[in-house]
Amino acid sequence: QSVLTQPPSASGTPGQRVTISCSGSSSNIGSNFVYWYQQVPGTAPKLPIYRNNQRPSGVPDRFSGSKSGTSASLAISGLRSEDEADYYCAAWDDSLSGWVFGGGTKLTVL
């Protein structure tokens, strides 16, 4: 059981907007930044969103993040086939004094 809760799957057609949720608690998302990682199976993860809603250079503005209370969301607009991947949220947990991940959401582009 992951400390952060994500839906196991999400899907959309090209051009659509999809949202992936991440639910936590006051000791993690509620009091710390949220980070999102994108992983194509068989490869190392990459970082599309950091500190709730910041994009590293080179990440298209189709990717956006938000946080409210103890939940966070990753939104991908103008969905493209190359967005098909597993997405993980992460945050520092003050109670555990460590980093916790969500269980991951498999995004399928139909």
Next chain:
Amino acid sequence: QVQLQQWGAGLLKPSETLALTCGVYGGSFRGYWWSWIRQSPGKGLEWIGEINHSGNTNYNPSLKSRVTISIGPSKNQFSLKLSSVTAADTAVYYCAKRGGGEVDVWGKGTTVTVSS
């Protein structure tokens, strides 16, 4: 741009100690946290622990009794040791660089299989 290269034994027997090393190339070792993260087959990411250039460490409470992360054996390297491994420790192990909070550089991953 920092690059990470990792190496270590990929096949272990139960009760043995997993040992991996990660080399940091093309950037400073100071000012960052150097992490180990693993992914069991078909499963999600699990944070193992991290170390900074001063040797300060943070460990996943569920693994803490078996994990040691250290600097070395050579300059700009850091290592992971996980003792008393079982089949549940079979996973791809990644070394990674953490900046402000985000992991922004990952190693390619090492597949470790525990089998008798």
